[in-house]
Amino acid sequence: MYTLRRWWDRYGIRMLLVGVTLSTAWVVRETQGAAILEVYQGMTRPFQGAPNPEEQIANARVLELQQRLVELESQNQKLQDLLGYASASSQKGIAAPVIGRSADHWWQQVTLGRGSKDGLQVGHVVAGPGGLVGRITSVTSRTSRVLLISDPTSRVGVVVSRSRYTGYMRGQAANRAVLEFFDKVPDVRRGDVISTSTFSQLFPAGMPVGRVESVNLNKSPAPEAVIELSSPISYLEWVIVYPHQSAAAQSAPANPEVDVP
């Protein structure tokens, strides 16, 4: 009993401190660092500038292409109406600033400065200037974490816009991804545009993803193509978040970070 008391007198406080520190660290791990992210959002708030749409569309060529796209979209809409095609109504997105990059080298994530208070939820789709960026994997009240499509764990079902050959895409860090085709001899060329396919459960169909940079048809087991992602993932500043009710989310996923096309 005496030795126990002496031990406690010598090491008691220290052990208590170690216990408190360890349990705090455990809480942070279990809450996915929610408190820290909130503090981070508060601290970086003064540096979050307003979005600058003029800069993004300064290019007259871009404007022209956008107008042509609007024209085509409305034509498409009219044709679909004539056919009686029930299309999903286009939803309005929520603009969100990118306030942080990944806190580790092995995951490709960004942190957004909007959270559940602004209507963001897990599973919402994130797009940047140029196309698809990723999806939200965790939300705190004022921040949210996005798993980028350039992360190897995020797999997206995609389609070659020109020839409609399908496959799935795995991220390769930075702004590259690898597309594995389902067909043995796909019709694909350098420069083809890639967009999300209707097979994708986590992402809405028809979002632009990137362009084919090189093709390797001899690759086993499936032909592969390297894709250059069209959104500037390494220097994103603002993104648009679109609500999306994913098919996987409705059936309680075991692992929300993997998109099985």
Place this chain on the structure above:
Amino acid sequence: MRNDPFKNLLKSSAYNRSLLNWAVTVASVLLCLLALPLRFPGMELAGIGPNWLLIWVVAWSVKRTVFQGAIAGLVLGLLQDGMTAPHPTHVLSLVLVGVLTARLQKQRYIEEDFISVALIVFGMAVLAETVVAIQFSLQKLDGSSVQAVRTLAEIWTYHQRTALSSAILSSLWAPVIYFPLNRWWERMGLLEQP
């Protein structure tokens, strides 16, 4: 009569002092955590930033016991898991870094503090990335995890790139964390002595 409130606080009592010491230590960890998602110009090499928590663990364990180093690695590893994703865990690599740094008999080999800490951080950063890469490889070979989507070749090519960038950046930024913390702890140690 000079009356510096800070010095008064330092001299007030052992209890207050250790409270202050803990507050400063915790604040420095918090600062490192907040620096993790930041990428200032000059802080980035091929999209990879310095590993602030690793620098902190090295700064902490350089003049401490193996047990203290291991605890620091455990706590900061859990924190980093919270900031990213818990599988594979950062706990293993940071605990290893803490233990090895504490075991290192650096007085025997290198004199200058600054340079030796930068060197230790360089080596430890490579080691930490390797531990993570090994965990990814084991996940892949095990085949049970849903997340094991990278091929072995991909893992180790990526490892080369991140290990080198992370080691260079972390060792260059190491003095920023090490110097003030070391000064603080030395001062506290001197005050503790009767």
